[in-house]
Amino acid sequence: MDASNATSAMLARDHLALALDVADLDAALALAELLRPFFSVAKVGLELFVAEGPDVVRAMTGEGFDVFLDLKLYDIPNTVGRAASRAAAIGASYVTVHTAGGEAMVRAAVEGFRSASGREEDGSGILGVTVLTSDPVATEQALTERAALAANTGCVGIVCAAGDLPIVTGPKSSLITVVPGIRLASSSVDDQSRIATPASALEMGADLLVIGRTVTGADDPAAAAALVAAQVAEKLGLKA
Numbered sequence: 346m347d348a349s350n351a352t353s354a355m356l357a358r359d360h361l362a363l364a365l366d367v368a369d370l371d372a373a374l375a376l377a378e379l380l381r382p383f384f385s386v387a388k389v390g391l392e393l394f395v396a397e398g399p400d401v402v403r404a405m406t407g408e409g410f411d412v413f414l415d416l417k418l419y420d421i422p423n424t425v426g427r428a429a430s431r432a433a434a435i436g437a438s439y440v441t442v443h444t445a446g447g448e449a450m451v452r453a454a455v456e457g458f459r460s461a462s463g464r465e466e467d468g469s470g471i472l473g474v475t476v477l478t479s480d481p482v483a484t485e486q487a488l489t490e491r492a493a494l495a496a497n498t499g500c501v502g503i504v505c506a507a508g509d510l511p512i513v514t515g516p517k518s519s520l521i522t523v524v525p526g527i528r529l530a531s532s533s534v535d536d537q538s539r540i541a542t543p544a545s546a547l548e549m550g551a552d553l554l555v556i557g558r559t560v561t562g563a564d565d566p567a568a569a570a571a572l573v574a575a576q577v578a579e580k581l582g583l584k585a
Contacts, residue, residue, distance in 0.1 A: 353583075354571065355382075357583065360552065360553060360577050361383060361386070365389055365401075369396055370396075373393060373397075374404060383567075383571065383574050387412055389437075390415045391416060403435065417442070425442060425454045428457070429453075429455075429458040430457035433462035438469040439502070440472065441474050442474065442500075451473060468521070473491065473494065476488060478526035483506065488509050488513050491513075492514075492520070496520055503521075504523045506524065507527075508549070524553070524554055527555060528540045528559045529543070544580045
């Protein structure tokens with residue numbers, strides 16, 4: 346990595362989460378080791394967690410990442426609360442829960458996570474999923490209600506498409522905004538319906554960009570990650 350790319354990576358990495366949408370721990374570790382200079386957060390999704398369980402969370406924390414455990418929990422409150430507690434206990438910094446599950450369920454997740462994390466002041470906690478970026482339509486009513494539910498139940502942040510940010514955030518919102526569906530302009534849409542470039546997502550108010558196939562599926566993942574980092578650093582006016 347040349348000096349320019351290294352500087353961009355260092356400045357941008359706190360705003361970037363690497364989506365490890367792979368089938369096993371070996372593949373995840375290979376990507377994590379290659380792309381660690383560009384990302385501070387590793388997103389572990391359902392496929393990888395089902396394949397490898399808590400070991401993958403421990404492995405990613407061992408590699409120096411904060412872990413975003415993207416399980417999108419949705420069940421009865423007691424079950425969700427216990428699952429969130431176990432996720433915190435194994436070292437996850439963030440766990441996703443569907444806000445569509447209602448106030449009692451989301452509150453149980455928040456309380457379960459807090460009971461086990463021991464990390465009250467570091468910003469870790471539950472992320473409330475509003476409307477999936479694969480859904481072609483997200484109504485203003487649904488977005489507003491679900492963002493409010495996340496805030497009122499103690500979630501630390503929300504997950505939404507970039508285009509939803511003007512609806513779900515306001516001047517008094519302290520929620521972290523996590524935005525998947527991020528693509529470089531030259532990348533394919535894949536199975537996402539509501540996508541955005543890194544620069545446009547940041548312009549709309551994203552805090553943490555979830556970067557997956559636009560980098561991991563590229564012919565040269567490190568070069569693609571360097572391009573994302575450069576765009577993020579430039580958009581945010583980050584300078585060494």
